[in-house]
Amino acid sequence: MPEVNVEINGRKYRMACEEGQETHLMGLAERFNQHIDAFKGDFGEIGDNRLTVMAGIAVLDELADAERRIALLKQDVANLTEAGQALAQEAEELERKFAKKMNEAARKVESIATAIDETGSANG
Numbered sequence: 001m002p003e004v005n006v007e008i009n010g011r012k013y014r015m016a017c018e019e020g021q022e023t024h025l026m027g028l029a030e031r032f033n034q035h036i037d038a039f040k041g042d043f044g045e046i047g048d049n050r051l052t053v054m055a056g057i058a059v060l061d062e063l064a065d066a067e068r069r070i071a072l073l074k075q076d077v078a079n080l081t082e083a084g085q086a087l088a089q090e091a092e093e094l095e096r097k098f099a100k101k102m103n104e105a106a107r108k109v110e111s112i113a114t115a116i117d118e119t120g121s122a123n124g
Helices: 022-043 048-123
Strands: 003-008 011-016
Touching: 003 022, 011 022, 022 048
Parallel strands: none
Antiparallel strands: 003 011
8 A cells, every 4th residue: 555755734654645645635635734824823822732623623514515516506507407307308298299280281281182173073
């Protein structure tokens, strides 16, 4: 199993990860460390444990926000899918009605044509 060295709050940690995930893990550690650095800038040196907890909570807050947005997007997709299905059904119904009207019109035209043919034959 591969291992990478990451630095969080000035301390180096050796961490194992799955094959091919080394760069991803280092990126995650860097993002986490950015939170710690931001809190250091805002609050100064308030203790390693406190900074780590605050950064962890900030990351979980971002995750919760992302999960909320994903849930809203899933609902939007479901609503759009439902609306699309309703429109498709409506279009099919309109197509059936149109086909029925076309058939009725075709029958009327055919009966008029037959009547004209019969009148022409009777006169000839």
